[in-house]
Amino acid sequence: MEDLGVDVSTEMAERFLADRGHGVLSLANEGVGYGIPLSYGYDALTDRCIMQFVTGQEGRKREFLETSETVTLATYEYESDGTWQSVIATGTLRPLSNDEVADRAAAIFFSQAANADTHTRLAAEGAETEWYALEIETLVGRESATGDEPLTTLE
Structure with missing residues (x-):
């Protein structure tokens, strides 16, 4: 039977988000989705x-950044023993x-x-850097479960 997991508290979800530092940002443009693997810092x-x-001059990323009203950032961890968190x-x-x-974001x-x-990020010729904040409206987390008890790996 598939492990559908259990909900975690908001505090546990916030800790996991802060600890990961990378995930996939999903954007949309006229019903077309676009996922970007990226690094982030949680404030x-x-x-x-x-x-x-x-971004480059003609990248898809810029187009989707300009048209996405609501975005989703997913981060997860999957262990070889089958335990997971997301x-x-x-x-x-x-x-x-x-x-x-300059104040705090960087x-x-x-x-x-x-x-x-920084050096690797700016190595591409013609690349431009742009800073964004994902203003979180909802935050949900789940983790694998053994029986009826949630794992404590996020604590």
């Missing part, structure tokens, strides 16, 4: 995820001003985001 004080996008954050993306980036991103090496 617990303002309940948002900070993201730095590196968190889904849903909300809106908004561009960050240079002042916001520090949060670079301290928590997985694989956030």
